[in-house]
Amino acid sequence: MKSGHRRFRWPALLGLALAACSAVLVTYSLSNSLSPxxxxxxxxxxxxxxxxxxxxxxxxxxxxxxxxxxxxxxxVSDPDVMVFDYTRMMTSALFVKPDPRNVLMVGLGGGTIPIALAKILPDAVVDTVEIDPAVLRVAEAYFGFKQGARQRVFVGDGRAFIEKAQREGRTYDLVMLDAFDVDYIPAHLLTREFLQHLRAILTPDGVVVANTFTNSTMYERESATYAAVFGEFFNLRAGNRVIIASRGPLPDDGVLKKNAAALAHALKPFGIDVERELQRFSRHRDWSADAAVLTD
Structure with a gap:
């Protein structure tokens, strides 16, 4: 009986050992795939x-x-879906300006928003200004960004591009600011003088959208500066803070809801829930009245 018991037990022990090894390998594989x-x-x-x-x-x-x-x-499994809240918030500026014919993006990154806008707005032209040609090379080689007649890139400084556009009388329906270096937004893209140049290249009902930080030490002064140039603006917060301002009056809540409903189908593939995004739109002034305006 003892020898028979051993013959039965060895295969079982071997199976357990193999299963344990397999579990270790699977765990290692998952751990390896999750690490950067x-x-x-x-x-x-x-x-x-x-x-x-x-x-x-x-x-x-x-x-x-x-x-x-x-x-x-x-x-990687669904490249259209926007990973970050701030990209969804920036794109929800279409609730304010649903039909831009020409868009200016300052800061390319991997091209998430320009790629999305080309699909959402098939008749619009999207111009992007990117100061670093290395970013453009990486966006094209690794992030699926492609230039074309409606997707144009200009390598250079965003402020210089905007000032030149002003001198030449060129205007945009929608300008989106998403320019960051390793620390924060470059200082010359934060001042009252810069925003005045930016306002000058907007069409009469044109809209500007700016990605900033919720916890920035510049929060109050940024807010005061945008208010000094544009007056009331929408203040969206979820991780980052997104400012949406207009050269003309801001739409009321009814118009926002109507525009959002009309865009819901087009925005869904990008993971944008219009009801959730609408809840982020706030006109609340949450900065000190005596905050100093940023200047050159």
């Missing part, structure tokens, strides 16, 4: 542009694999 993997480093005169794969996403970052945040990410 450096795919590419693009040299740049500003800061090295890194392409990183992690958690089923492809991301762009500057200088370091791990830091406070990513510049751009997309879901």
């Amino acid at each position: 993997r450096l795919v590419h480093t693009e040299p740049s005169e500003f800061a090295p542009v890194l392409v990183i794969d992690e958690y089923g996403q492809r991301c762009m970052n500057f200088e370091k694999i791990k830091d406070r945040g990513r510049q751009t990410c997309f879901d």
Whole structure:
């Protein structure tokens, strides 16, 4: 009986051992796939542009694999779906201006918003200004961005481009500001003088959208500066803070809801829930009345 018991037990023990080894291998594989993997480093005169794969996403970052945040990410399994709240908030500016014919984007990153706008607004022309040619190279090689007749990129400084557009009398229906370096928004893109140039290139009912930080030490002064140039603006907050201002009067809640409903089908593939985004639209003034305006 003892020898028979041993003959029965050895295969069972072997099976358990193999199962345990398999579990270890699966756990290792999952752990390995979740940890950041450096795919590419693009040299740049500003800061090295890194392409990183992690958690089923492809991301762009500057200088370091791990830091406070990513510049751009997309879901490898569904690239259209916007990963970040701020990109959904910026795109929801279409509730304010649903029919822009020409759009200016300052700051390309991986091209998430320009790519989306080309699909949502098939008749619009999207111009993007990107100061770093390395970012453009990475966006095209690793993030699916493609230039064309309606998707144009100009390599240069965003403020210089806007000032030139003003001198030449060119205007835009929608201007989106998403320019960051390794620390924050470049100082010359934050001042009253810059915003005055920006306001001058908007059509009469044109809209500006700015991605900023909720917890920035500049929060109050940024708010005061936008208010000094544009008056009342929408203040959207979810992780980042997005400012939506207009050269003309802001639409009331009824118009926002009507525009959002009309856009719901077009925005759904990008993971934009219009009801959720509408709830973020606030006119509440949450900064000090004596906050100083930023100037050159």
